Amino acid sequence: MALTQQLARVSEAYLARCRRAAGTGPDGDPGWDPPEGDMVDLGWGIWHLIRFCQGMGVEDEHIAVLRRSIDGDLGGDIAFLDHPGVYDGLTPPPALLAPAAVAEIAHALNRMGLDAVLDHLPANNTKAARACRLTGFTGDPRAYLTEHFSTLRAFYTTASRRGLAVVAWTD
Template sequence: MALTQQLARVSPQYLERCREAATVSPDGDPQWDPPEDDTLDLDWAIWELLWFYRRMQPDASQIPVLEQAINGDPDGSVSFLDHPEVYDGFDAPPALLTPAAVSQVARDLAVMGIAPLLETLPAYREAGGFSGFTGEPREYLANHFALLQSFYSAASEREMAVVTWAD
């Protein structure tokens, strides 16, 4: 079983309906089922991108932005989503970014460029990075980063929250 980073854009109203469903359900099922168009599976790309930054540019300002984009906010409580119908329980439970936090992350991601980091790719691979990756990871990382930027941009424009989890 492969772990992948999952994101869902949801309205505060949808989260409240899930919270209420979990409260009245005998097993706490929040009836979590966001629309497919509002979900994103980043595979493992964002984790590798974080490792890549930490190894090649450890002081990069992009690291906290990427961490927040996938880890949520520490005070964004969605404990009612800690349920087997939402995620497999292998990693930390789902976390939340409020619409205000989503807007900030979207702004920060919009001005980020990973091209300078990708220039260090040969040295990273020589140091053992992407050891299990066959082929050229540049396009894979660039495409998944563009998906992350686009996902947060749309969430911000629609004033939505983002729920993050690994599955």
């Protein structure tokens, strides 16, 4: 099974409830089950957008925001999510972005001019896919990257508006 980028919007109260469940359960199961509408599977889209941005010399601040949006921040008391019921253990454990960080990321993503970045894509879809390291990709890379970026931006905008944290992991 291929690894994909996962994000979940959660309240601090929900995290506290999961932390308590992990601490009291016999196998440390946190009972992680955020509402389906507050989870998103970004596939590989943002990873490819980051690679393309790096190759095109896009401003480091944009690349840093994209990375932070899917990597989370260091720290955050969520070691209890390092559990097979949450993720497969083949990648680093889930990382947390507190509500203040989520607001920063949402603001930065809303300021980011994706069209200006994607204007550097070759017009030919095969060449554009190669530029993004989308091996074997047969669709329209511009549409693919735009869709995933738009999903990421909307996800963070909603989390920020609701004052929620974001948990990021690869599964």
